[in-house]
Amino acid sequence: MASISVPNPVPSATQDAENIRKAVQGWGTDEKALIEILGHRTAAQRAEIAVAYEGLCNESLLDRLHSELSGDFRSAMMLWTADPAARDAKLAHKAMVWVLIEVACASTPDHLVAVRKAYREAYSASLEEDVLKQFLVRLVSSYRYSGELVDDELARAEAAELHDAVVVRIVSSRSKPQLKATFERYRQGHGKAIDELAAVLKTAVWCLTSPEKHFAEVIRSSIVGLGTDEESLTRAIVSRAEIDMKKVKEEYYRKTVVNGDTSGYYNGILLTLVG
Template sequence: MCGWCCCLECIHNIPPLNLLFLHFSSAPRTGRDGEGARTLSPMASISVPDPAPSPTEDAENIRKAVQGWGTDENALIEILGHRTAAQRAEIAVAYEGLYDKPLLRTLQDELSSHFKGAMTLWTMDPAARDAKLAYKALRKKGGDRHAWVLIEVACASSPDHLVAVRKAYCSAYDSSLEEDAAACPLYKEPLKQFLVRLVSSYRDGGDHVDGELARAEAAELHGAVAAKKQPLHGDVVRIVSSRSKPQLKATFQHYKREHGKAIDEVLEGNRNDKLSAMLKTAVWCLTSPEKHFAEVIRSSIIGLGTDEESLTRAIVSRAEVDLKKVKEEYKVRYKTTVTKDVVGDTSGYYQGILLTLIGAE
């Protein structure tokens, strides 16, 4: 595999239009008729011109930006950084039709370093992007934080998006996400079982909540978490990996009402327990993803060096979903802004695409 660069031999055959917007369960479809800018998710941070140029016009301008002796990186940021996923997919189709070369391959050939990583991830179909991130997470040594990626993919978006990711994963890598997670030597039980259950789940997308079930399962969670038993034992895995998000929110509300403290606060107190930390990540991704992604951005910046992969992943994956909410959480928790920290820790065109996706503070 090729790091941040997308393995086009693997993903080129994934249809770019048929899996879009499953990621954005709260966002209506966008179009080219002037509706694009108005129908973005209210919590999306990107801005889209209204009306946007046609896919053909955008493709032609991208071609101009990459021809000749140098590449006009700012032009690429201005075009692709201000288009929705559906619009970027249309541009990709138009580009390949006009020039007989995939747009992603062009970006790989013309760009470099972290800027190339951010631009290629941003330009990809969201399901194919998450499939690639999951594939890397299952093969990358260096700590349990790579499990964050799998939890994000499974819990921080819609059930239909996870189905789309699993299809994209099979198409790209000739194996299933669930099987690869089960066979991954990097994760040990019970964390491995937890991750497998999360990535193989399909949660009911309805709004119905069973109050009695929420009360009973809040008691089960308390017995496992607060009583210092195994935080990822069978009952916890079953509840967190199978219940709908509204049902889980009700369960966590019962937990706090009955026991005086939110479950994530209890888990936060067990800082030295990796399994508690992973369960807290899942709870946040399921009910308050802005908390998790604010933490990802902060942890990627603080300390020696910058974790560009994590920083890119958080900003690219949430820019069309809820990055406004992430920025608000970040400001409250860390008393600074995402923009200020990104400016202080990045540079060049890489900084340019990140700031474009972050949008105004």
């Protein structure tokens, strides 16, 4: 469930665009006004505002936000205002394995198709071609059934296949010295330890079955310890605000925690999006 609140009645896109123009013109910027407008509009409404703003001011809304804002607040506002597919294509372009898993596994089939299209338009390349790992290519190139029907026989058969999988067979039947040698050969051949593959698989399964748990953990990890991982915190909140942020909050989120780890207008937009 989405966490953002939209006013009723909602102002027209033209009216919102005019108010944004007033917020960014002249000396200084009215950041609170930007949060109040953009932070309380859906993706479709933000897209209409962007079109209206460009027609009114003869410039891109994203370009204007980039020039007016700075720091983590700018990053959050830019990601939030961007088209969701274009946003996720940009995140995927960084080729961070965990972000790729999030985009591939926590998106609806239609959204993933839109991300692939946006990626090609933005970078003149195929997302599939840019994802090097075969496992991830399978995830981003598929159109997964998103309905509620379940094939119990298929589930039973594939559970048996998982139980009898090669990795399980090897781990359960080889001596510890043999396993150590096998895992070392794997590291030499693939450039990473076998436990990294296990972590990738675990994250993929989590995103597929319980995305709210995964993103709750992303938020938790981004604010524990010394310092805050603003990039991960922003990504998690912005990407889930219109999808399942209420469930994410039920899993972990406490407003006082984020409130204590962020400040200023960056804090303002995050708290607006989490509801």
